[in-house]
Amino acid sequence: AQSVTQLGSHVSVSEGALVLLRCNYSSSVPPYLFWYVQYPNQGLQLLLKYTSAATLVKGINGFEAEFKKSETSFHLTKPSAHMSDAAEYFCAVSANYNQGGKLIFGQGTELSVKP
Amino acid sequence: KAGVTQTPRYLIKTRGQQVTLSCSPISGHRSVSWYQQTPGQGLQFLFEYFSETQRNKGNFPGRFSGRQFSNSRSEMNVSTLELGDSALYLCASSSRGTSADTQYFGPGTRLTVL
Numbered sequence: 001a002q003s004v005t006q007l008g009s010h011v012s013v014s015e016g017a018l019v020l021l022r023c024n025y026s027s028s029v030p031p032y033l034f035w036y037v038q039y040p041n042q043g044l045q046l047l048l049k050y051t052s053a054a055t056l057v058k059g060i061n062g063f064e065a066e067f068k069k070s071e072t073s074f075h076l077t078k079p080s081a082h083m084s085d086a087a088e089y090f091c092a093v094s095a096n097y098n099q100g101g102k103l104i105f106g107q108g109t110e111l112s113v114k115p
Numbered sequence: 116k117a118g119v120t121q122t123p124r125y126l127i128k129t130r131g132q133q134v135t136l137s138c139s140p141i142s143g144h145r146s147v148s149w150y151q152q153t154p155g156q157g158l159q160f161l162f163e164y165f166s167e168t169q170r171n172k173g174n175f176p177g178r179f180s181g182r183q184f185s186n187s188r189s190e191m192n193v194s195t196l197e198l199g200d201s202a203l204y205l206c207a208s209s210s211r212g213t214s215a216d217t218q219y220f221g222p223g224t225r226l227t228v229l
Contacts, residue, residue: 032215043119043205043220051215090158094214095171101148101163101212102171108157 002027002093006106014114019063019078021109023091026072032094033074034103035065039087047089050074061085086113116141119221121206127227133194136224140187140208147189148218149181152203161204164189165212193226201228 007022025031032051036044048059055067065076074091088110095102120139128134140147148171149161160173164183181191187208193200203223209216 034217036220041222043222044207045220046217049215049217092158095160096214100209100214100216101146101165101218102160102173103148103150103158103207103218104160105150105158 002031002095002104004091004093004104004106006089006091006109008109009107010110010112012112012114013081015083016080019076019081019085019111021076021089021091021111023065023074023076023106024072025074025091025093027093033065033067034092034094035059035063035074035076036090036092037087038090038108044090047076081111081113083113083115086111119206119208119219121204121221121224123224124222125225125227127229128196129229130196130198132196133192134196134226135190135192136204136206136226138189138191138206138208138221140189140206141210141219144208144210144219145187146209146212146216147183147187148207148209149189149191150205150207151175152205152223153201158205161191163212170212196228198228200226202226 003026005024034049035047050067058064091106092103146165148163163171183189205223207218207220
C-alpha cells in the first residue's frame with residue numbers, strides 16, 4: 001500500500017530564503033507523485049507532478065521537485081521565498097497504479113514566510 | 116474553461132440530519148473524486164466515480180454515499196450526520212481517470228454539524 005510522509009508540519013523561512021519541504025513516499029509500484037498548495041478557504045492547486053519522465057520536475061511559481069528513487073523522496077524546493085508563498089503544501093501519491101482517482105496525501109506542511 | 120464547481124460552499128446542519136453536496140467537474144472530465152479534509156485526519160479519500168460507476172472507495176462508513184450522472188456531475192450524500200462529519204469536503208475531477216492524471220480540485224463545501 002502506498003503512503004506519504006511529510007517531515008515537519010510547519011516550516012518558517014525569511015523572504016528571499018530557500019524553501020525546502022520534505023516528502024517521503026512508500027510504494028510497491030513505480031509511483032506517480034504530486035505536490036499541491038492550498039491557500040486559506042480554497043481548494044487545492046497543483047504545483048507539479050512526477051510521472052516517470054524527468055526526475056527533476058519544474059512547476060508553477062518557481063517551485064521544483066526532484067524524484068529520488070533510492071531515497072524514496074520527492075522534496076519540494078524554491079530558491080527564493082516570497083510572501084505570497086505562505087500556504088499549506090501537500091505531497092500526494094497516486095494510489096492505484098492501473099486506475100486513477102485516488103490520491104493518498106501527506107499530513108501537510110504549513111509554510112510561513114517572514115518579511 | 117470553467118473549473119470545478121461545488122455547491123453549496125457552506126452548510127450548517129444538526130446531528131441526525133442528512134446532507135447532499137454537489138460537484139460539477141471540468142467540461143469533458145469523466146472522473147470525479149471526493150475527499151474529506153479535517154484538522155485531525157487531514158485529507159482522506161472518500162470515493163471515485165468514472166462514467167457513472169464507483170471505481171474506488173475509501174474507509175468511510177456506509178452513511179457516506181455518492182453517485183455520478185451521465186453528464187459527469189456528481190453528488191455525495193451523508194445520512195444521519197454526526198459531529199465528527201464536520202469538515203471541508205473537496206471534489207476533484209480528472210480527464211481520463213488514470214493514475215498519472217492531474218486531479219483538479221474545487222473550492223470545497225464547508226459542512227458544520229451542530
